[in-house]
Amino acid sequence: MLKAAILYFLIVVPGTAGEMCMSRAMKIVGEVVDFRPHSIARSIGRAMKLRWFWIGLLMMATGFFSLLAMLSVAKVSFVFPATALSYAVGTLGGRLFLGERVTPQRWFGVLLVCIGVTLVAIGKG
Amino acid sequence: MTPPQGLHLKTFVLILIMVSVAPLGDTFLGKGMKQVGALESWAPSSLFHFFFRAFTSGTVWLGIGLLLTFFIAYLLVLSWADYSYVLPASSISSLIIALLAHFVLHETVTPTRWAGVGLICLGVFAVGHTHPRTTEHPSC
Numbered sequence: 001m002l003k004a005a006i007l008y009f010l011i012v013v014p015g016t017a018g019e020m021c022m023s024r025a026m027k028i029v030g031e032v033v034d035f036r037p038h039s040i041a042r043s044i045g046r047a048m049k050l051r052w053f054w055i056g057l058l059m060m061a062t063g064f065f066s067l068l069a070m071l072s073v074a075k076v077s078f079v080f081p082a083t084a085l086s087y088a089v090g091t092l093g094g095r096l097f098l099g100e101r102v103t104p105q106r107w108f109g110v111l112l113v114c115i116g117v118t119l120v121a122i123g124k125g
Numbered sequence: 126m127t128p129p130q131g132l133h134l135k136t137f138v139l140i141l142i143m144v145s146v147a148p149l150g151d152t153f154l155g156k157g158m159k160q161v162g163a164l165e166s167w168a169p170s171s172l173f174h175f176f177f178r179a180f181t182s183g184t185v186w187l188g189i190g191l192l193l194t195f196f197i198a199y200l201l202v203l204s205w206a207d208y209s210y211v212l213p214a215s216s217i218s219s220l221i222i223a224l225l226a227h228f229v230l231h232e233t234v235t236p237t238r239w240a241g242v243g244l245i246c247l248g249v250f251a252v253g254h255t256h257p258r259t260t261e262h263p264s265c
Binding site: 044094 | 131197198200201203204205207208210211212213216219223234235236237238239240241242243244245246247248249250251252253254255259260
């Protein structure tokens with residue numbers, strides 16, 4: 001039980017925080033307006049020079065490997081509904097860490113997604 | 126900076142690429158790894174043969190290529206769109222997976238799963254009607 005709780009925490013918190021760090025890195029790089037391969041490579045190369053990119057990658061990897069470990073100790077029908085919470089945590093993080101303006105409409109959409117993702121996972125059995 | 130209409134369009138296109146290639150990448154990687162077979166032991170020779178088989182599999186490389194495409198599209202869209210917009214919007218992949226399961230793989234998709242997909246679509250619709258970008262350019 002404790003092992004599952006620790007893994008659950010590692011999936012939701014570092015996994016989501018890693019994506020937020022990645023978002024921060026890309027916002028610092030700035031809006032990509034040129035979609036030619038060399039321009040895309042240049043933007044990603046610029047992101048790779050930022051510490052937020054590498055912190056994000058490390059945290060996302062932690063979340064991913066925790067998910068794999070969780071799948072080996074818990075049922076899929078438990079793991080994926082549990083990860084639906086990531087959507088709410090991510091939105092809250094977007095508001096607090098990235099300073100995004102999350103309107104009530106966006107919160108409502110996130111709530112529907114959380115319930116929907118849970119139902120999809122339960123429906124798979 | 127892209128005008129609002131253009132911003133919505135390019136956000137939509139990038140999210141469409143993300144939700145299309147990610148499930149395919151997962152499928153090809155999973156199929157490829159099944160073809161490679163399980164790791165028999167942690168002995169160096171066994172590990173070497175395992176990774177050799179994995180990295181000489183075209184299916185594994187196809188999966189890696191698709192997931193890399195997903196990651197690049199994800200990074201690009203995050204360069205302008207809110208994380209709290211992209212995260213729920215990308216859950217629309219559940220609809221694509223359910224449609225593929227039903228029409229291509231002829232799997233049974235339970236009513237509970239369809240109900241979940243319906244709620245996700247409504248949620249994405251609600252999020253999609255908010256502005257993709259609500260922040261200014263941050264500093265390091």
